[in-house]
Amino acid sequence: MFSEKLLAWYDKERRDLPWRQNKKNPYYTWLSEIMLQQTTVATVIPYFQAFIKEWPTLLDLAEASLDQVLTKWQGLGYYSRARNLHRCAKILAKEFPSTEEQLLALPGIGPYTAAAIASIAFNQKAAAVDGNVVRVMSRYFAIGSRDPKGEVREKLKYLLSEKRCGDFTEALMELGALVCRPKNSLCLKCPLQKDCGAYSLGKVEDFPLKKLKRKLPTRYATAFIIRREDGAILLRKRPLQGLLGGMMEVPTTPWKEQKGKSIKKSPIIRHTFTHFHLEVEVFHSTRTMGFEGIWVHPQDLKNYALPTVMKKILKRDLEAL
Ligand code: SF4
Numbered sequence: 001m002f003s004e005k006l007l008a009w010y011d012k013e014r015r016d017l018p019w020r021q022n023k024k025n026p027y028y029t030w031l032s033e034i035m036l037q038q039t040t041v042a043t044v045i046p047y048f049q050a051f052i053k054e055w056p057t058l059l060d061l062a063e064a065s066l067d068q069v070l071t072k073w074q075g076l077g078y079y080s081r082a083r084n085l086h087r088c089a090k091i092l093a094k095e096f097p098s099t100e101e102q103l104l105a106l107p108g109i110g111p112y113t114a115a116a117i118a119s120i121a122f123n124q125k126a127a128a129v130d131g132n133v134v135r136v137m138s139r140y141f142a143i144g145s146r147d148p149k150g151e152v153r154e155k156l157k158y159l160l161s162e163k164r165c166g167d168f169t170e171a172l173m174e175l176g177a178l179v180c181r182p183k184n185s186l187c188l189k190c191p192l193q194k195d196c197g198a199y200s201l202g203k204v205e206d207f208p209l210k211k212l213k214r215k216l217p218t219r220y221a222t223a224f225i226i227r228r229e230d231g232a233i234l235l236r237k238r239p240l241q242g243l244l245g246g247m248m249e250v251p252t253t254p255w256k257e258q259k260g261k262s263i264k265k266s267p268i269i270r271h272t273f274t275h276f277h278l279e280v281e282v283f284h285s286t287r288t289m290g291f292e293g294i295w296v297h298p299q300d301l302k303n304y305a306l307p308t309v310m311k312k313i314l315k316r317d318l319e320a321l
Contacts, residue, residue, distance in 0.1 A: 002140075002192065003161040003168055009191035010171035013178065017041065018048055020170075026096050026121035027058040033113050033120075034085050038078050041177065047076055061086075062093035066246060070305035078274075079244050079307060084108025098122040120166040127156035128169045132176025138208035139180060142197030146209045218277040219255040223269070223313050225284050226251065228295055233317065235304060236293030243273070248304045250313060251291040252280065271309040282313055 014020070019032035031051060035044040050072060055061035061069075066086050073082035084107040097103055098121075103114035115128035129152050137143065137152040145151055161168040179186045187199050198207045226234040235248045253260065255278060262281055269280045296304060298317045311318060 002159050002195075005191040006171045006175065007161060007164060007167055010167060010174060014170070014174055015041075015178075018045060018052070024121070026098075026117065027061075027092075028052070029117050029121040030088075030092065030096075031061075031085075033116050034081055034088075034108060035076065037081060037113065039076060043076070047073070058089060058093045058096070062089040064089075067305065070246060071303065074305055075308070077308060079247055079305075081108055083240070083246055099124060100126045116169060119160075119169040123164070123166045125160050125162070125165050126169075127153045127160060128173075129153050129156070130173060132173045132180075134208055135182065136172055136176045136180045136192075139185075139198035139204055140192055140196050142201060142203075142207060144209065146211055148208055216272070216276050217257055218279060219257055220259045220279050220281075221252045221255045222260065222266075222281045222283055223250050223252045224289065224291065225282060225314065225317070226288055226291065227284070227286055229286075230297075232295035232297050233301070233314070234288060234291060234293045235296050236291065244307045244309075246305070247307045247310075249307070249310050251289075251293065269309070269312045271312060278309060280309070280313060 017032075019028040032044065032048055035047055035051075051061070054068075054072060055064055064086070066083065069086045070079065070082050073079065073085075076082070087107045088109065091106060097106075098118065100114045100118040103109050103117050104111065109117070112128055112130050115126035116130070118124040118126040119128055129149055133156075134148055134152055137155060138148050141151075141155060143151055159168075175190070175192075179190050183205065185204050187193050187196070187204060190196070190199075193199055198204045224234075228234075234251065236251055238244050238247050238249055240246045259279075266281050266283050269282060271278045271280070301314060301318055306314065
């Protein structure tokens with residue numbers, strides 16, 4: 001019943017998203033799923049379309065350089081996804097595996113993404129559990145755990161539609177995005193309302209139960225905007241491994257948890273990453289102070305893969321264009 005009601009609703013209400021128009025194209029499914037990790041559908045649509053326009057097939061993407069991919073990815077954040085995407089494209093272009101286990105072995109593909117691709121692109125019976133799915137299932141079954149993922153996965157194994165696994169996966173996510181929303185759920189429009197536990201308790205927004213919050217540490221650094229006489233700015237490439245790997249930056253001191261001596265009146269830029277806050281003091285100079293890199297004229301900055309924190313630091317230079 002659960003599955004029939006959900007699928008009937010999906011057939012009527014589903015959005016026409018660009019990656020759904022060509023449903024049997026695993027390239028589209030994979031690309032959209034990687035982009036959608038940590039990002040909303042509305043943000044992803046123009047990026048997805050730009051990627052498909054530039055690289056219509058997986059083979060095209062596999063032949064692109066990492067810099068080209070990072071530049072197109074600018075603004076989507078979590079850049080390790082772009083680096084893994086690039087590595088993964090080269091593997092997938094040779095052979096695209098169809099099972100959850102094989103997909104899980106690929107770079108940038110975790111349990112959720114492997115299950116989503118296996119079910120959506122290959123109609124395999126795989127339980128893809130993302131935030132939307134956890135919310136719908138926690139509410140429907142009024143799950144009393146603060147970490148309900150495992151329980152949700154177990155329940156899904158029984159509920160998954162035999163014939164339409166891919167549609168079932170997308171339908172559950174779609175219900176979470178459009179109806180069973182984090183706030184202001186549209187329960188009266190929900191196909192599952194009659195048997196929903198949280199709804200019958202009158203406690204929809206209490207589920208899923210909140211995780212206990214942990215406070216993020218703050219790291220501190222000084223960034224140097226070093227300008228040559230002709231206006232060019234010194235940029236360097238971050239190491240390939242690690243946070244924002246392979247992206248461009250202005251030179252900075254190491255990002256440390258102890259605050260260094262502050263330079264009077266220099267502006268402070270704040271940025272929050274998944275695991276820490278960063279406070280950067282911005283210092284302007286005409287001397288290289290031993291830093292090495294490439295000189296880029298302000299009008300060319302847009303051609304380089306600059307992460308959001310660096311765009312904030314270079315805001316005035318970017319806005320002046
Ligand atoms: S009835 Fe409300 S809480 Fe329950 S699944 Fe539907 S939208 Fe979510």
